[in-house]
Amino acid sequence: MLDKEAMDQVKKVLRRSIEKNEIAGGNVMVLKGGKEIFYHEEGLADREAGLPIRRDSIFRLYSMSKPVTAAAVMILLERGEIDLYEPVSQYLDGFKNQMVCEGDRVVPTEREVILKDLLSMTSGLVYGGEDTAGRETEALFQEIDNRLFSDSPMDTVEVMNKLGKGALAFQPGTHWQYGTSADVLGAVVEVVSGKRFGEFLQKEIFEPLDMQDTGFWIPEEKGSRLVNAYADNGKGELLLYTGNHLGIINKMDREPAFESGGAGLVSTIEDYARFASMLLNEGSLNGVQILRPKTVKYLTSNTLNAVQQKGVDNWLTLSGHSYGNLMRVMTDCSKAGGFGSLGEYGWDGWMGAYFCNCPMDDVTFLFMMQKTDSGTTALTRKLRNILLGSC
Numbered sequence: 218m219l220d221k222e223a224m225d226q227v228k229k230v231l232r233r234s235i236e237k238n239e240i241a242g243g244n245v246m247v248l249k250g251g252k253e254i255f256y257h258e259e260g261l262a263d264r265e266a267g268l269p270i271r272r273d274s275i276f277r278l279y280s281m282s283k284p285v286t287a288a289a290v291m292i293l294l295e296r297g298e299i300d301l302y303e304p305v306s307q308y309l310d311g312f313k314n315q316m317v318c319e320g321d322r323v324v325p326t327e328r329e330v331i332l333k334d335l336l337s338m339t340s341g342l343v344y345g346g347e348d349t350a351g352r353e354t355e356a357l358f359q360e361i362d363n364r365l366f367s368d369s370p371m372d373t374v375e376v377m378n379k380l381g382k383g384a385l386a387f388q389p390g391t392h393w394q395y396g397t398s399a400d401v402l403g404a405v406v407e408v409v410s411g412k413r414f415g416e417f418l419q420k421e422i423f424e425p426l427d428m429q430d431t432g433f434w435i436p437e438e439k440g441s442r443l444v445n446a447y448a449d450n451g452k453g454e455l456l457l458y459t460g461n462h463l464g465i466i467n468k469m470d471r472e473p474a475f476e477s478g479g480a481g482l483v484s485t486i487e488d489y490a491r492f493a494s495m496l497l498n499e500g501s502l503n504g505v506q507i508l509r510p511k512t513v514k515y516l517t518s519n520t521l522n523a524v525q526q527k528g529v530d531n532w533l534t535l536s537g538h539s540y541g542n543l544m545r546v547m548t549d550c551s552k553a554g555g556f557g558s559l560g561e562y563g564w565d566g567w568m569g570a571y572f573c574n575c576p577m578d579d580v581t582f583l584f585m586m587q588k589t590d591s592g593t594t595a596l597t598r599k600l601r602n603i604l605l606g607s608c
Contacts, residue, residue, distance in 0.1 A: 223607035243586035279566030286478035304329035311378030341385030353383035361464035370474035377404035393528030403478025
């Protein structure tokens with residue numbers, strides 16, 4: 218159990234962050250040995266209406282969708298329906314005859330992008346940037362946004378086929394750079410399974426784990442539970458954020474044509490705790506098996522070689538970590554910027570959703586908030602240090 222001093226300190230730090238207008242509100246949870254040992258909620262889900270954060274508040278996960286997508290890929294891998302060395306073009310025609318940026322030139326790839334590249338973020342697919350690959354990716358997301366509410370919104374496979382026709386930022390397998398690989402994997406799952414990606418996740422992961430509030434959109438009867446998104450105006454004030462980002466509808470109030478495996482899911486802290494607990498329990502939860510133990514061991518391992526690792530090493534706050542299967546993995550606790558344990562894994566999201574599993578300690582830590590451009594914040598690390606240092 219956590220000591221009272223640690224619990225009081227978490228509440229104090231979270232409250233102080235809200236008072237300083239760093240966030241509007243959030244909730245935090247810790248599980249040990251599969252049992253909840255701490256939960257706290259603080260602040261507002263809707264500052265304009267004065268609605269508080271609750272256990273059943275629904276948050277946009279953004280990139281914390283990625284581990285769920287990786288688990289879906291592992292299900293197909295277990296069943297022998299895919300091989301990680303297969304080219305992506307086997308499933309998505311847009312990835313045939315790809316080109317890559319080399320300086321000011323665009324040249325043919327030396328080899329095709331394979332599924333393993335997507336899981337490791339070594340595909341050459343990026344989010345944005347000043348080179349041809351970055352500009353083309355930004356233009357595609359702008360097109361998705363422009364067509365979100367039209368009569369012809371872009372669907373998952375259409376988007377990814379168009380992404381594949383753009384230039385890569387580097388030769389496949391030669392580097393690590395965070396990007397759109399998980400979105401492509403969502404489309405691959407859709408093609409292989411013959412189901413919409415969201416339908417596959419619902420049937421194979423969400424329903425078996427009783428994740429009733431997780432999906433790519435929120436039905437009307439649950440809409441009031443969606444936490445408002447806020448943005449820092451640069452003057453120490455939080456403003457309501459109403460924009461759409463990365464092809465995701467901010468209100469999450471309709472079934473999207475594009476189901477983003479990299480950013481599109483919403484969930485509650487309790488739902489995601491079930492997913493995280495399943496992973497920590499070697500693929501099973503409450504008698505329901507989603508993945509086999511060996512699959513989970515592979516899923517939660519770093520997969521980068523020494524050359525690829527240099528890309529992760531350039532990301533300051535990932536010091537002490539490697540990467541594999543759409544998650545960071547702790548490889549050297551002495552180099553990390555906070556307390557943790559060897560083999561710890563997890564990820565975060567653009568609006569601040571965060572989770573980690575610590576297998577050596579049998580501990581899960583989750584924190585939910587909704588502020589743009591967040592990822593892993595200083596507040597998240599402070600809460601982590603208090604709680605993981607006490608478990």
